[in-house]
Amino acid sequence: MNRTVRVKLQPTPEQAEALAETSALFTQSFNAVCSYGWEHSEKNGVRLHHATYYTCKAEAPVLVSDLHIQARVKATEALKSAFTLQRQGRKVSTPTAHVCPPRYNVHTFKVDWDEQTARLSTTQGRMSLPFHVPEYAIPSLGGKVATADLIQRDGAWWLHIVVDIPAPVVQPTDDIMGVDL
Numbered sequence: 001m002n003r004t005v006r007v008k009l010q011p012t013p014e015q016a017e018a019l020a021e022t023s024a025l026f027t028q029s030f031n032a033v034c035s036y037g038w039e040h041s042e043k044n045g046v047r048l049h050h051a052t053y054y055t056c057k058a059e060a061p062v063l064v065s066d067l068h069i070q071a072r073v074k075a076t077e078a079l080k081s082a083f084t085l086q087r088q089g090r091k092v093s094t095p096t097a098h099v100c101p102p103r104y105n106v107h108t109f110k111v112d113w114d115e116q117t118a119r120l121s122t123t124q125g126r127m128s129l130p131f132h133v134p135e136y137a138i139p140s141l142g143g144k145v146a147t148a149d150l151i152q153r154d155g156a157w158w159l160h161i162v163v164d165i166p167a168p169v170v171q172p173t174d175d176i177m178g179v180d181l
Contacts, residue, residue, distance in 0.1 A: 001167045003140045007131040009118065009157040018124040019157055023150060025060040025123060026071050026102040032056050033075035038094040043083050045076040062123040070103040101149040109148055111161060113141045118159055120150070131159065140165055 011019060033052045042048055049072055056068050078095035086092045108121040117128045133141065143165035151158045 001165055002146065003137075003143070003163050003165055005134075005137040005140050005161045005163055007118070007133060007137075007159050007161060009129045009131050009159055011127075011129050011157055014124075015122075015127050015129060016157065018122040018127060019120075019150065020152070021124075022063065022067070022120075022122045023099060023102055023152065025063040026067055027097055027100040028060060029056045029063065029068050029071035030075050030078075030100040031096050032059070033072045034078055034095045037075060037079040038082070041083075043076060043079045045073065048072055048076055048079075064108060064121045066105060066107045067102055067121065070105060070108075071100070074100060074103060099152070101151045104148045104150065106145070111145050111148075118148075118161075120159075129157075129159075 009019075032055065033048055036052050037043060037048055040051070042051070049069070052072065053068060056071070057063075057065065060068070075095070082092045082095050104120060110119045111117075112119075113133065116133055117130050119126055119128045140163045143163040146162040146164055148159050148161040151160060
């Protein structure tokens, strides 16, 4: 079972600048893949990767490869959604984002719950950023970390960490509950 734990990062001004640059280049890569996919009516992730990876990497070489790949994955999801809406007869246009939150995977970030730090890949290299674990998230600690989205809101940086935790044990019962529609 997945839970999302929202933690507020506490970056230094230099780290915040690196996070902003990483976010801007991630958005640029996302928009480039969306533009190509829309122009060529392509929604297959592998074909989009082959068509756009080297161009995106050349335009933003300081962005690590895994973040380019995650931008392509997010663009693929957006394109599939747009093409589905178009098939349903709805009016759609090229998916674009003013800000597309970078999605981190196991290769681009690590979380140390004990030290309350997150180590993220940025355009300035890997950086360790402190955070505070909210009280509601304490039961989710220790679960396997899957992905995280880096979000800037109102001048603050947040990391939305997806944690895989075991499902709660529910006692089986013979009682039946129904819903009358």
